[in-house]
Amino acid sequence: MDFKFYCARSPSMDSNARMFFDENGYYVKHSLFSQDEVAEIRDHFMEMRKEGEKPGDYGGDAKKGDGDPLNKFPRFINMQKWDTKTDVWQSDPRLVSTASTLVGDDVNLCQTMLYFKPPGSRGQGLHQDNQYIRQYPIIAAWLALDGCDKANGQMIIVPGSNKLGVLPVQQADMARSFTPGETIIPEGAQEIGIDMEPGDVLFFGGFTIHGSYSNETADRFRRVFIVHYYAAHLETLPEDPSTSMAGVSR
Known part of the structure; x- marks a missing residue:
């Protein structure tokens, strides 16, 4: 892999933030991006979605046609490979420095994603990113482009699950999740x-259980721009079909 390393840890970041992240597996940085910046990113990807199919599109149930909103608004992935603005945004010093500080290492790009989550669309089964990506540590930066709350399918987190390692997976309920797999949630979690709010960024680690439920609104999107970063010093997790989403069929 040809890594592009970012060395930009923030000496001014509150040490309590790192402690909170280590304890809970996530951290929210409020108002990291301005409303004008959020609007630019959101509008850019909405226009791009109108252009039609892009590499890696994923999300809708083709059998349902227009009955599945994700057929019109499938997820983007690795946009930096064909969109120069994405490459600028994923390397933004505010994202890079916070991610680097929280993970305690320099970071480099793993992937980018854009979820539209239109009104009426399904959520995503609770999972750990390391059930998909077998390198560790990784950290995600999840930039809200819309207000996120229970009604439109906000992010769900299981605090402290970052301490549990990679957990077993099972088939998800595809009536509620657009992805086929989910984590078997430990008892008591x-x-x-x-x-x-738009402009807030949620950071979380690869072992942190997260996902979302359906967007129950009639007129509100829940769009997010996501960057996953590798830590500079990586381990490859052991191959174990019971903890990998690779074996869960759609």
Whole structure:
């Protein structure tokens, strides 16, 4: 892999943020991006979606046609490979420095994603990113482009799940999840919803259980721009079909 390393840890970041991240597996940086910046990113990808199919589109149930909103608004992935603005945004010093500080290492790009989550669309089964990506540590930066709350399918986090390692997977309920797999949630684990405003960024680690439920609104998107970063010093997790989403069929 040809890595492009970012060395930009923030000496001014509150040490309590790193402690919170280590304890809970996530951290929210409020108002990291301005409303004008959010509008630019959101509008850019909405226009791009109108252009038609892009590499890696994923999300809708083709059998349902217009009955599945994700057929019109499938997820983007790795946009930096064909969109120069994405490459600028994924390397933004605010994202890079926060991610680097929280993970405790320099970071480099793993992938980018854009979720539209239009009104009426399904969520995503609770999962760990390291059930998909077998390198560790990784950290995600999840930039809210819309207000996120329970009604439109906010992010769900299981605090402290970052300490559990990679957990077993099972088939998800495809009536509620657009992806086929989900984590088998340990007994006693508590879910919390993360309310966010446009411009807030949620950072979380590869072992942190997260996902979302359906967008129950009639007129509100829940768009997010996501960057996953590798830490500079990586381990490859052991191959184990019981903890990998690769074997869960759609």
